[in-house]
Amino acid sequence: MTDETRYVYDPTRAVDPLGDLEEEGEKAAKRNRAKVGSARPSSLLYTYGPGSIMDLPQFTVMPTGLDDWDRIWRRRDSPPLTIHAPRLREVVRMMLRSPDVQLRPHPWQPKKHSRSAEGNDLGVPARVFPQWLRCTGCDMLGMLSQFDYKNTHPFRTDLATFEHTKCTGRAGSRARGTMRRPAVPARYLLACADGHLDEFPYELWVHRGQPCSRAEMPALKMEDRTAGKGASAVIICASCDMRRPMNEAQGEAGKAKLPQCRGRHPHLDAFEPKGCRNTTKLMLVGASNLWFPATQSIIVMPESQQEKEEDLADRIRTSLGEKLAKYRANLDMIRDLLEDRVDVTQLSDHELAQAVEAAVAPPATVEEQEEKIRDWDPVDLLVPEWRYLLDDFPGSRDEDSKSGLTLAKRQRGQRLQPEITRVLAVERLRKVNALVGFTRIDDMDRVGDLPRRLAPLTRTPRPAWTVATEDRGEGIFLQLEEDKVAAWEKHILDTDLWQAHREAHRRNFERRFSETAGQVNPDSRLKPPRYWLVHTFAHILIRELALTCGYSAASLSERLYAWPAADGREPAAGLLICTTASDSDGTLGGLVQLSDPARLERVVASALRKARRCSSDPVCAMRIPQDPEDFLHGAACHCCVMASETSCERANRFLDRRFLLDLPASNLGYFTTNE
Known part of the structure; x- marks a missing residue:
């Protein structure tokens, strides 16, 4: 864990789909494309935002935290676009406890036609989640690395799929030899009230918390003959023949059989440094209470004179950064530095000086910020x-x-x-x-008295922007x-x-x-x-x-x-x-x-x-x-x-x-x- 993050995180495993694609191209390997689907901006805010699980035709993905989105923005020389809404921006800064937060749209650019290349360097990064898959042919239950990924068609992202390349079929089937069969997500997860989410520990579950007695890496299967009826599957260890039904994890009696939460945020690929004290709850991948967005919105109204002055001071402060204090007394230098960033050509020297003084005013103390959050309605x-x-x-x-x-x-x-x-x-x-942010298990307006339940969008304690x-x-x-x-x-x-x-x-x-x-x-x-x-x-x-x-x-x-x-x-x-x-x-x-x-x-x-x-x-x-x-x-x-x-x-x-x-x-x- 570095000083720039508040979570246990391995930066070598960063999500960078376009960078991975370029590396594969240099190896002259068969090209698996980075794009796996599309969604409307509203659905990426209210239904499938960071930390949610999005259903694709063949598998599911989770949009990552905003730290990984920055790699997408940095692929362009021009600065990211921002959305101008000062009144909303100030509320977001207060709630995120970060004084420099900007509002940005999703990284997207319209195309002139369906086969043109505009915007190919933009997109929302996501990771496959859950990463336990089940073969539809032989019921093999395994991690992502045990399956073959295929996404080679440039204009048919719906064909992207994971396959079991050596599926032998179920016992008693007439299939001879091996064949390729698609794999689907294993649908069970563990969640806690503080917004953590984790894979279900199938190996520990079937062996009742103990290692397999016959294999270091046991072969697991998930038999599921009654799809759509809750926790109806049975987990089987083909190595030692142990089996355990998933319905034992349901209800009040099942709570005691589930492990304690590990404090995992899969969208950040990170863990809470001190773990989590909560018990976990069995969840299904498509559960409606798996992800609740915490949003704020405004109807944009004409700004008052006071709002205009405050917004100008804020734009000067965020544009100049540390240079503001250095050149605050030199208005000509301030004008030169702001030339391509903030339009101050219509301001007199007196008006500009007032704006600069407002920009260098000391920020609110931590105590004042917390009091403002408590009193805010x-x-x-x-x-x-x-x-x-x-x-x-x-x-x-x-x-x-x-x-x-x-x-x-x-x-x-x-x-x-x-x-x-x-x-x-x-x-x-x-x-x-x-x-x-977002919550799990219960909506934000029901858990507002517990700030820890609001799951973060970034690993950094003070995010520089949020999506809007x-x-x-x-x-x-x-x-x-x-x-x-x-x-x-x-x-x-x-x-x-x-x-x-x-x-x-x-x-x-x-x-x-x-x-x-x-x-x-x-x-x-x-x-x-x-x-x-x-x-x-x-x-x-x-x-x-x-x-x-x-x-x-x-x-x-x-x-x-x-x-x-x-x-x-x-x-x-x-x-x-x-x-x-x-x-x-x-x-x-x-x-x-x-x-x-x-x-x-x-x-x-x-x-x-x-x-x-x-x-x-x-x-x-x-x-x-x-x-x-x-x-x-x-x-x-x-x-x-x-x-x-x-x-x-x-x-x-x-x-x-x-x-x-x-x-x-x-x-x-x-x-x-x-x-």
Whole structure:
């Protein structure tokens, strides 16, 4: 372990697929190509980021940590591209505890046509994981080195595969001699709550923790005749005839039979120097709880004068580095050094001097940084957006070329619900999303009280950058009447229904936060009634808008502005329904068209009318969590309110139709209707 890393790591085993390819070319060996697949930027951020397991047609790979991505960037003389989003960048720096973090896109370049060579030197490095494979012909279970890799077709990455070259088939088969058979990943892994992941120790498992009595390197097999039924395989040692089923590793009884976590981060090819004290959990390669991204995102808004000054000072500081302190008093030299990096030609000497002084200001101390992290609320990212969306701009349309945000005022239709006070057509928007880490077994918003559970993206303690994406699209913004929301919320807080939701949340919290429930008040994590209201309203609108806007419901997403008044923060009650795309110049305008007064009236009226009834009623309408139940929704199900995971920011939690409308045996609805 070096001073530059906090993990036990062997640099001689670094992942460098393009470098390996060049070495193979110099040897005049049969060429196995480096590229094994492709994915959209959004999937590489939310589904298959560093540390996740990506399914390819023939095997699985794991995108590596960002340290290995640097080798890709360094293959070009030009500096890496960056994404400009100062407000998000500052939050990412705070969360990663690194003052110089930049936001970079994935290393990719578009091609002029499918067979051209542009961007061949770019790509996301990945390693094969898990590295235990099973032959589909003879059930041989072995490490990667026991199989032959084949990837020779330049335009068919789906043909890349590992093969058992001398497969004899299963006992009793009619096959004669040997033949090549494809190998597939052995699907069992070990994970722990702190984000570590490891291969399953098949050899120790079948021999019950002891070495094989007949062979130093025993021949293993995995017999699996009931695929898709959990841990149904049987591990067999062909050398000593011992066998052990994998179902012994399942359930509460199986926990005691699994080894302690070794503290391995396979995406970093590193181990925790002090190991890990956790017990492990049996996982399958395709398990949905194997990788949860921890991301932050913003809708980019026009910068205030203060934000512009802070961003300029930051760019000067990061561009000049140590030279800044040396030449801070020589403005001419500063201008020369910044000539090709930061445009300061329009600044007077006085303005430049102020920017330089701001750039050389001492950074926050470690104690101040930790205090800032403790006090930070994710809502702080939403407040500037809410304030800007409420500003009354002159004219009917407001366009900002730098941020890409274009807003248009919409008149309220005479028949639009009176509880909706403001409507904006967001004709163009830019959303920036950044990855700050990931968790395993449980989502980040459930483990936020344990910082160690956030698995790192780099071996270095202070990363210089993190991966981000830019999405462009359109949307509709609606604001609810604050006075009525406040009065409604005050009433809801005193109801038996809200007390039932509070108790269900407490039970859910304590079961999920077993190690920290005693130190954190569950009510501090419970969303207020206005959030349930706005959230449920957003979901029924997504369902209704999808019927006529031309986009599927899974393509629409919500951005919720719902919080009570707090120090330095005015109350909010509103929502933005938007659709964005990361690999195009925007969207087609079908959603914005529905902000037309007459059309929006019909959409809202129809959404509320349909929300009044559910095909699962009366069960759905009367659902209230009772002890020992801990679900975080009330009158809401997949038949009436719940949305796809791409649309919902809270995984379908905090939803209840009774907060929207008066349902049978309930008069708690915020909206008044004619029915």
